[in-house]
Amino acid sequence: MSESVIVLGAGQVKSILEGQERQIVEIIKDAYIRHHQGQSSLPHSVFLRFPGNDSDRIIGLPAYLGGQTPVAGMKWVSSFPHNIEQGMERASAAIFLNEMEHGRVKAILEGSIISAKRTAASAALAGRCLHADPDERAAGLVGCGVINGQILRFLRSLFPKLEKVYLYDLSDERMDRFMDKNPFPGLAYEKCPDMEALFRAARLVSFATTAGTPYVRHLDALTAEHTVLGVSLRDLDPAIIESAHNIVDDFDHVCREKTSIHLTYEKRGVNDFVAGNIADAVTGRVPPRAPGKPSVFSPFGLGVLDVALARYVYGKALEQGVGTVVEDFQV
Numbered sequence: 001m002s003e004s005v006i007v008l009g010a011g012q013v014k015s016i017l018e019g020q021e022r023q024i025v026e027i028i029k030d031a032y033i034r035h036h037q038g039q040s041s042l043p044h045s046v047f048l049r050f051p052g053n054d055s056d057r058i059i060g061l062p063a064y065l066g067g068q069t070p071v072a073g074m075k076w077v078s079s080f081p082h083n084i085e086q087g088m089e090r091a092s093a094a095i096f097l098n099e100m101e102h103g104r105v106k107a108i109l110e111g112s113i114i115s116a117k118r119t120a121a122s123a124a125l126a127g128r129c130l131h132a133d134p135d136e137r138a139a140g141l142v143g144c145g146v147i148n149g150q151i152l153r154f155l156r157s158l159f160p161k162l163e164k165v166y167l168y169d170l171s172d173e174r175m176d177r178f179m180d181k182n183p184f185p186g187l188a189y190e191k192c193p194d195m196e197a198l199f200r201a202a203r204l205v206s207f208a209t210t211a212g213t214p215y216v217r218h219l220d221a222l223t224a225e226h227t228v229l230g231v232s233l234r235d236l237d238p239a240i241i242e243s244a245h246n247i248v249d250d251f252d253h254v255c256r257e258k259t260s261i262h263l264t265y266e267k268r269g270v271n272d273f274v275a276g277n278i279a280d281a282v283t284g285r286v287p288p289r290a291p292g293k294p295s296v297f298s299p300f301g302l303g304v305l306d307v308a309l310a311r312y313v314y315g316k317a318l319e320q321g322v323g324t325v326v327e328d329f330q331v
Helices: 010-017 021-036 081-086 112-130 146-158 172-181 195-201 238-242 260-268 278-282 303-320
Strands: 003-008 046-050 053-065 071-079 091-098 105-110 138-142 164-168 188-191 204-207 227-230 245-248 274-277 295-298 324-330
Touching: 003 303, 010 105, 010 112, 010 303, 021 053, 021 112, 021 146, 021 278, 021 303, 053 081, 053 303, 071 112, 071 303, 091 112, 091 303, 105 112, 105 303, 112 146, 112 204, 112 227, 112 278, 112 295, 112 303, 138 146, 138 195, 146 172, 146 204, 164 172, 164 195, 172 188, 238 260, 238 295, 245 278, 274 278
Parallel strands: 003 105, 138 164, 138 204, 164 188, 204 227, 227 295, 245 274, 245 295
Antiparallel strands: 003 324, 046 053, 053 071, 071 091, 091 105
16 A cells, blocks of 8 residues: 655744744653653764865754654755855755554655744744843844844844844845845844944853854953853854853753764863853753853754754644645655
């Protein structure tokens, strides 16, 4: 007997997730907690790289997440930074979901939207947990691409008094394009000439760049009041990481692939510079801040987040009767 699968395209995924920022944050929070309670299986991500090419890669993130409706699957996501110069998105992705009784593939979903939103929800959750001022009115964004656009959307949901956003990007054109693409009501933008200016203006800062190695080696404007969402993982020099109160998503995963956390661990030989993980921080088992130190969140990006959000999208698609059914997909 042959079996079918449901395929969900970008428009369908986007429609299901539109305006669901707070719901998505709760899904991500629950996934983090279940993962750290041992209700998951999470092998290391697989990085497919290409000879003579240091920038492009395709990553496979397999994951299982338990709970009332267990789910298993895999995100297959590419990152080709030079796409941006050709007017294309840097990343593209697909997510495969398997049902748990027989292991059959049950759905294939466009994955870049899910990936961007789970990343943004993770950053915003950490920002709300770690930042000292719940009434924060200003945020700084380093890197003006899709991910920081989504992070801003989620920050607006969790910091409703946000009114000013400071931007810094190597490309003035990208900053202008970012402002045009993200015209949120009541939100004013200001372009910063350098990183120091951005950190002087904003205490809540998100990094979402394509940096492959740390380039921020010293920041005079970085203070103990700052919360840094280090989403792109490779911006901050180990010296800055050592001086911070560090929260990660999962140390075993983030201490790989020459991230700032990985480089700091190689330098020190111990992980005593990491205070704990985000699941412990949101449940109060680890303090969100430490006296005299900025808080830095370093999320490697866990596959359990992708399958958790894909499970939600799949369930909504079944309720709404959307998606393309591909018959005779598997024997």
